[in-house]
Amino acid sequence: MLRYFVSKLGLALLVALTVSSISFLLVFAAGDPAIAIAGENATAEDVQAVREFYGYDRPLVVQYGSWLWGVLHGDFGVSTYFNQPVSSLIGPRLAVTMTLGFLSIALALAISIPLGVLAAMRPNSALDRIALSIAVFGQAIPNFWMGLLLIMFFSIHLGILPASGTDSWKSFVMPMIVLGTSATPAIMRLTRTGMIEVLGSDYVRTARAKGLPQRKILFKHALRNAVIPVVSLAAVQLGFLLGGSVVVESVFALNGAGYAAWQSISRNDLPTMQALILIFSMFYIFFNLLADVLNAWLDPRLRGN
Template identity: 65%
Template sequence: MLPFILKRLGLALLVALTVSFISFSLLFLSGDPAAALAGETASGEDVEAIRRLYGFDRPMLVQYGEWLFSAVQGDFGESYYFKLPVASLIAERLQVTMLLGVCGILFALLTAVPLGVAAAIRPNSLIDRVALFLSVAGQAMPSFWFGLILIVVFAIQLGWLPPSGAATWRHFIMPTIVLGYYAMPAIMRLTRAGMLDVLNSDFIRTARAKGAGEGRVLFKHALRNAIIPVVSLAAVQMGFMLGGSIVVESVFALHGAGFLAWESIARNDLPTVQALILVFSMFYIVFTFLADVLNAWLDPRMRSS
């Protein structure tokens, strides 16, 4: 198990280094950052002054090396717009996004996995059709529209939940449902397909022939094998929820890291944009690494391969 973990860890570090260089380079390939900071009405002398002030006149590899060295130490510079350290700014906003992402993926897993298992046990039944309907509706329904519908029904008409903000746990109920519902269809379909495939396997028939109870067959033998691709998908979905929650945060006025990314892009706040791209990418890499380790524990064949 240890050689597998070390191999995956080395691959994760290599991917992280590549992503950091690409994310740093894209901001310069999109245009002249000095001209963007100076504004459309700035003169050539003003642009050159800003280029020298922020070090944009140096080679890009030198800038990248200095930025990466500081980023490893937790120093992402100072925000051009907020005039605050980028690290503290992201840490403050990331709490909301992390809480929303964890709640969203838990809601998706606790809803989609049981529905997928139930649909696989009874194919073409009512529960299977309900799962199919929820899957299709989740893919077809835009998250911002779903969020607005929940606000109209549960906040305005019924008055059960607050429409926006992040003051109490009740403020996170509707955003959690919206964010989690977006991930439900893929998890549900993958769980159903995996269970159908495993339930028709020889080792399941052997377990039943030996007199194993149906619950033991379903959860110890079938679900353990069918859940392996779901773990990988959940890791990807969790990374997406953290990096792509900007729509949900905007609809429900949750000023998290996703909303901060939109603010920074709109205001040409390059240090904050660079740091956010790196942080969100690291989440993807870490979750994928943890999913690989968990899958290797669930399926020993992955360690030898």
């Protein structure tokens, strides 16, 4: 197990290094960052002053090395719009985004796994069709549109939930529903497919022939094996929820990292953009690594020799 973990960790670190270089180079893809910071009406002298102040006149390799060294020490630079360290700017906001992401994936798992299991127990039944219809419904509705509907109903019409802000736990209810329902369809379908395959396997038929209780067959033998690919998908979905919270946080005016990403893009705040791109990418890498380790623990065959 240790050897498997070390190999996966080495691969994750290699991917992280590649992602860091891409994150750094993305801000140069649209043109000269000094012009973006100085503004379209800035003079050539102003642009040159900005270039020298932020070190954009240095060789690109030197800039990347300096930026990466700072990142490794928790220094993401200074926000060009808020004029404060990026780490202090996005640090508190990450807590909001991570809280929203974990609540959303918990809701998605609580809905999708039971639905997938029930649908697999009776394939092609009315229950199965209802579960698949829920999946299609959740995948078809855009997040921003569903968010607006929830605001109109729960905030404006009923007045029981706040439409914006992070003042209480109630502020997370509607964003959690929006993000959770967007992650539910894929997990539910994968759970259903995996359970149908496992329930038709030889060892499940043998367990039934031995007279084992249906509950024990379902949860101890079938679900444990069917849930292995679900773990990987849930990890990917969690990374997607954390990185894809930009729209939802903007709709509900949550002061999280997703909303900070939208602000940095609209205000040409390049250091904050770089930091958030890197951080959201690291979320994907970390949760995929965690999923690989959990899958290897659940299924020793994945560890190899």
